[in-house]
Amino acid sequence: MTDSMSDATLHFEDFVPERQFPLGPKIVSAKEIIEFAAEFDPQPMHLSEAAGKASILGGLAASGWHTCAMMMRMIVDSFIGRSTCQGAPGVEQMDWKKPVLAGDTLKGFGVVLEARPLKSRPGIGIVRMRTELRNQRAETVCIAEQSIMFRMRESGENRA
Amino acid sequence: MRFAELMAIGTRIETGTLEFSAEDIVRFAEKFDPQPFHLDPEAAKDFVFGGLCASGWHTAAGWMKMFLAYWAAESARLQAAGIAPPDMGPSPGFRRLQWLRPVYAGDRITYYATLQASRELASRPGTWLNTTLNEGVNQNGDLVIRFESNVLEFA
Numbered sequence A: 001m002t003d004s005m006s007d008a009t010l011h012f013e014d015f016v017p018e019r020q021f022p023l024g025p026k027i028v029s030a031k032e033i034i035e036f037a038a039e040f041d042p043q044p045m046h047l048s049e050a051a052g053k054a055s056i057l058g059g060l061a062a063s064g065w066h067t068c069a070m071m072m073r074m075i076v077d078s079f080i081g082r083s084t085c086q087g088a089p090g091v092e093q094m095d096w097k098k099p100v101l102a103g104d105t106l107k108g109f110g111v112v113l114e115a116r117p118l119k120s121r122p123g124i125g126i127v128r129m130r131t132e133l134r135n136q137r138a139e140t141v142c143i144a145e146q147s148i149m150f151r152m153r154e155s156g157e158n159r160a
Numbered sequence B: 001m002r003f004a005e006l007m008a009i010g011t012r013i014e015t016g017t018l019e020f021s022a023e024d025i026v027r028f029a030e031k032f033d034p035q036p037f038h039l040d041p042e043a044a045k046d047f048v049f050g051g052l053c054a055s056g057w058h059t060a061a062g063w064m065k066m067f068l069a070y071w072a073a074e075s076a077r078l079q080a081a082g083i084a085p086p087d088m089g090p091s092p093g094f095r096r097l098q099w100l101r102p103v104y105a106g107d108r109i110t111y112y113a114t115l116q117a118s119r120e121l122a123s124r125p126g127t128w129l130n131t132t133l134n135e136g137v138n139q140n141g142d143l144v145i146r147f148e149s150n151v152l153e154f155a
Helices: A030-040 A049-054 A064-078 B022-032 B056-080
Strands: A020-027 A090-096 A105-117 A124-134 A140-151 B012-019 B093-099 B108-120 B127-137 B143-154
Touching: A020 A064, A020 A124, A030 A064, A030 B056, A064 A090, A064 A105, A064 A124, A064 A140, A064 B022, A064 B056, B012 B056, B022 B056, B056 B093, B056 B108, B056 B127, B056 B143, B108 B143
Parallel strands: none
Antiparallel strands: A020 A105, A090 A140, A090 B093, A105 A124, A124 A140, B012 B108, B093 B143, B108 B127, B127 B143
């Protein structure tokens, strides 16, 4: 895999503090909301428009876990998919600020907060980012702080 | 009934076990997390994980799935006994989610929830904020995921 990676591949060194990556846009369909909820979060407000309208969420609303998964896809499409990503240890914080409703268009950004080499794993660094998504009404729907691991450029040939 | 009466603070509740088949792992990853180690057992060998493993968001969504299965069963049990189940609202989010070990194809993850705190909101009397510690453990007894979530409850 290393041999096929061009200089354009994003390595740890490319994630400098304040660098931003765009996320989305992604149109969220009712079908997707219901499909995800039926498998993982079968609560009425995630399964039908009528139940959503009757709930505090005000309409057919995506599971918060679906929003997380959609954010992940936007992150993969924006930068992880062309990077040396080695997985992620976790998410320090996720705030679901507004419901994601059927028909919404989500877009946002990821910004690098901090990047440091991992002492325990030579050649790998950890990047802490804030990611945010907004809807077409310019309302922030979620804010996350998460850490992602990337392989370094200079150690590309001698990783374990 | 209040949530804190159903789940005593500090008591770890087992909610259920979910098996992660290779097919389910790939199906989730194709939609939401198309990275080589979530899509292809051969490609996964080139990464630190060493084998096909589930997206961390799949593991997290599995917690929700098993919690709701537990919740549905508990609600039915309470209603059959003539007791109104706690009226749970939406969640504002979670904190300190850690993916501690990969979840590999064929792993069976048993999920848990432990109520840590339940407090009435000063700004909204009659609304409580419940904080739970949530965990998933594989068939070898290894903790694979943990996070702390908040969920609202209405009186």
